Amino acid sequence: xxxxxxxxxxxxxxxxxxxxxxxxxxxxxxxxxxxxxxxxxxxxxxxxxxxxxxxxxxxxxxxxxxxxxxxxxxxxxxxxxxxxxxxxxxxxxxxxxxxxxxxxxxxxxxxxxxxxxxxxxxxxxxxxxxxxxxxxxxxxxxxxxxxxxxxxxxxxxxxxxxxxxxxxxxxxxxxxxxxxxxxxxxxxxxxxxxxxxxxxxxxxxxxxxxxxxxxxxxxxxxxxxxxxxxxxxxxxxxxxxxxxxxxxx
Amino acid sequence: xxxxxxxxxxxxxxxxxxxxxxxxxxxxxxxxxxxxxxxxxxxxxxxxxxxxxxxxxxxxxxxxxxxxxxxxxxxxxxxxxxxxxxxxxxxxxxxxxxxxxxxxxxxxxxxxxxxxxxxxxxxxxxxxxxxxxxxxxxxxxxxxxxxxxxxxxxxxxxxxxxxxxxxxxxxxxxxxxxxxxxxxxxxxxxxxxxxxxxxxxxxxxxxxxxxxxxxxxxxxxxxxxxxxxxxxxxxxxxxxxxxxxxxxxxxxxxxxxxxxxxxxxxxxxxxxxxxxxxxxxxxxxxxxxxxxxxxxxxxxxxxxxxxxxxxxxxxxxxxxxxxxxxxxxxxxxxxxxxxxxxxxxxxxxxxxxxxxxxxxxxxxxxxxxxxxxxxxxxxxxxxxxxxxxxxxxxxxxxxxxxxxxxxxxxxxxxxxxxxxxxxxxxxxxx
Ligand SMILES: Nc1ncnc2c1ncn2[C@@H]1O[C@H](COP(=O)(O)OP(=O)(O)OP(=O)(O)O)[C@@H](O)[C@H]1O
Ligand SMILES: [Mg+2]
Numbered sequence: 069x070x071x072x073x074x075x076x077x078x079x080x081x082x083x084x085x086x087x088x089x090x091x092x093x094x095x096x097x098x099x100x101x102x103x104x105x106x107x108x109x110x111x112x113x114x115x116x117x118x119x120x121x122x123x124x125x126x127x128x129x130x131x132x133x134x135x136x137x138x139x140x141x142x143x144x145x146x147x148x149x150x151x152x153x154x155x156x157x158x159x160x161x162x163x164x165x166x167x168x169x170x171x172x173x174x175x176x177x178x179x180x181x182x183x184x185x186x187x188x189x190x191x192x193x194x195x196x197x198x199x200x201x202x203x204x205x206x207x208x209x210x211x212x213x214x215x216x217x218x219x220x221x222x223x224x225x226x227x228x229x230x231x232x233x234x235x236x237x238x239x240x241x242x243x244x245x246x247x248x249x250x251x252x253x254x255x256x257x258x259x260x261x262x263x264x265x266x267x268x269x270x271x272x273x274x275x276x277x278x279x280x281x282x283x284x285x286x287x288x289x290x291x292x293x294x295x296x297x298x299x300x301x302x303x304x305x306x307x308x309x310x311x312x313x314x315x316x317x
Numbered sequence: 318x319x320x321x322x323x324x325x326x327x328x329x330x331x332x333x334x335x336x337x338x339x340x341x342x343x344x345x346x347x348x349x350x351x352x353x354x355x356x357x358x359x360x361x362x363x364x365x366x367x368x369x370x371x372x373x374x375x376x377x378x379x380x381x382x383x384x385x386x387x388x389x390x391x392x393x394x395x396x397x398x399x400x401x402x403x404x405x406x407x408x409x410x411x412x413x414x415x416x417x418x419x420x421x422x423x424x425x426x427x428x429x430x431x432x433x434x435x436x437x438x439x440x441x442x443x444x445x446x447x448x449x450x451x452x453x454x455x456x457x458x459x460x461x462x463x464x465x466x467x468x469x470x471x472x473x474x475x476x477x478x479x480x481x482x483x484x485x486x487x488x489x490x491x492x493x494x495x496x497x498x499x500x501x502x503x504x505x506x507x508x509x510x511x512x513x514x515x516x517x518x519x520x521x522x523x524x525x526x527x528x529x530x531x532x533x534x535x536x537x538x539x540x541x542x543x544x545x546x547x548x549x550x551x552x553x554x555x556x557x558x559x560x561x562x563x564x565x566x567x568x569x570x571x572x573x574x575x576x577x578x579x580x581x582x583x584x585x586x587x588x589x590x591x592x593x594x595x596x597x598x599x600x601x602x603x604x605x606x607x608x609x610x611x612x613x614x615x616x617x618x619x620x621x622x623x624x625x626x627x628x629x630x631x632x633x634x635x636x637x638x639x640x641x642x643x644x645x646x647x648x649x650x651x652x653x654x655x656x657x658x659x660x661x662x663x664x665x666x667x668x669x670x671x672x673x674x675x676x677x678x679x680x681x682x683x684x685x686x687x688x689x690x691x692x693x694x695x696x697x698x699x700x701x702x703x704x705x706x707x708x709x710x711x712x713x714x715x716x717x718x719x720x721x722x723x724x725x726x727x728x729x730x731x732x733x734x735x736x737x738x739x740x741x742x743x744x745x746x747x
Contacts, residue, residue: 182521
């Protein structure tokens with residue numbers, strides 16, 4: 069079976085600083101894959117490469133078998149990959165409802181339509197309401213996104229990411245800055261919403277990582293030093309040395 | 318995962334005002350446009366209404382760019398002017414060949430002209446937003462305006478190209494000679510264009526334009542190419558600007574290079590911004606006010622442009638949301654029933670503010686008329702520009718007005734805070 073995401077020997081330099089070196093990553097369809105690593109290891113850069121935000125200096129990236137390195141973000145998104153951002157990245161002046169609805173429009177086939185009343189599209193309306201319900205923001209639907217609390221913005225960020233129904237979902241530190249209770253709720257949400265889809269998640273909270281992931285990749289200095297099941301990663305001496313230390317014991 | 322429709326609050330809330338309220342507003346607008354010239358029937362007011370109507374279409378078209386898509390154009394008059402020129406040429410051709418095309422169709426040709434030009438240059442222009450777009454729009458504006466003086470056969474040089482709107486076939490017995498008939502032609506297009514542009518904001522494209530305005534980067538990750546979105550918005554803006562230009566050509570029976578120039582581009586930016594870009598009706602208010610002021614001020618002062626500058630700076634500094642923004646700020650207070658508590662503080666603040674404004678006016682006119690000109694007449698009081706008493710009066714009004722106004726506006730802010738807190742407690746303010 070072709071992998072959902074296949075990264076082959078990707079390198080990325082900014083100027084003459086090499087951030088990503090010989091990156092190889094394979095995420096199977098339907099798998100929940102966590103990427104962990106110290107600050108500045110290149111996790112977000114890896115997300116940026118896979119989602120088309122930046123182009124690799126060399127190497128190749130495939131989505132469901134098709135080469136996507138070199139494509140623009142919207143082209144990759146249309147092929148079924150959707151990502152969230154570590155720093156909340158929403159449509160600040162638009163309401164919560166509008167934020168989610170915009171993320172639904174392309175996927176429901178309405179594209180650049182200028183001859184349809186957006187309020188009269190039943191499937192768009194239903195899906196938007198469903199997503200808002202899922203992310204527990206129905207009661208805030210009329211509020212401009214810029215006025216939401218931090219935790220609410222993080223939930224909206226997830227909502228926008230999953231709204232298009234992409235089959236590969238990438239979440240960059242979705243629970244960063246959340247309280248313990250908020251994190252638990254967010255993880256339950258992520259687990260439920262990505263059911264039956266492929267999930268790639270960057271996360272610093274080890275209890276979240278080991279509770280959620282089917283497989284884990286450890287990224288250090290732009291290179292994946294180990295990839296495997298949570299047990300394999302827990303027992304890997306290289307990982308222990310490089311990154312995890314006492315944390316997993 | 319179940320896909321049953323969730324009867325959530327959000328879904329139920331999406332039709333603000335309902336269909337009745339929606340059609341009600343437009344019916345009211347139509348009624349107003351019909352009866353307006355019956356109430357104010359002098360030739361002067363008919364001319365004013367005609368110009369205001371055109372300015373409304375032009376400003377609304379500009380707001381497709383500025384308010385809806387976040388594109389600051391310094392050359393929107395290009396599409397307007399080209400629409401005007403195409404309309405004039407079309408009218409002359411129709412008259413010469415006796416084609417069975419009535420005058421009311423001509424603005425559509427202007428619109429197509431504006432759109433065609435946008436189609437041609439827009440793809441390159443809208444590749445980037447922000448400063449790049451603003452600079453290119455300025456460059457294209459200058460380019461077209463200066464070529465219009467060179468390409469004499471198309472643009473008629475300095476004098477422009479004239480036409481005769483009555484030379485087309487009459488429609489329903491209307492020759493469109495009398496201004497009242499031209500007014501109704503313009504009113505018809507104002508209504509149709511405004512409805513169409515409002516409808517555009519309610520389409521998938523219209524919503525995505527807002528998303529591109531707010532965050533073009535994120536738009537790319539929900540499936541959209543912001544470049545395409547900007548390009549489409551630019552074409553629609555060009556289309557409606559062309560309609561406005563076509564109407565101007567009909568109204569004045571001429572098109573000249575001034576239509577395309579920086580003055581005209583500045584005028585539309587100005588109207589739209591003063592009216593307020595965040596709400597659909599903002600540019601309508603701006604177009605009415607600015608056109609009205611322009612017509613009114615030119616007859617009482619020679620430095621009317623200076624007043625525009627002062628107003629513009631005032632709006633940018635104190636009310637960046639424009640008139641519409643000021644009005645809409647009060648909506649939660651009205652709903653919460655606390656507007657009454659701020660009105661008295663407004664009335665108090667109005668007095669020194671007015672004194673300050675009069676001081677500014679007196680200063681400007683004194684400077685403008687110092688070395689000759691008509692005597693100054695401010696609210697019926699005559700002033701002599703060269704008299705020291707006038708200078709003293711101006712200084713007292715400006716300084717005194719400013720100092721007192723500052724105190725009273727602080728009071729307004731306090732009253733506002735109290736009213737807003739109550740409104741927030743009652744759930745009318747986020
Ligand atoms: N556009 C860029 N230009 C230059 N350097 C960059 C750029 N983007 C990222 N970097 C550098 O690449 C390195 C990796 O950054 P990245 O954001 O991918 O780390 P990360 O693993 O996501 O870290 P964190 O856990 O802090 O989010 C950092 O040193 C960063 O400064
Ligand atoms: Mg990161």
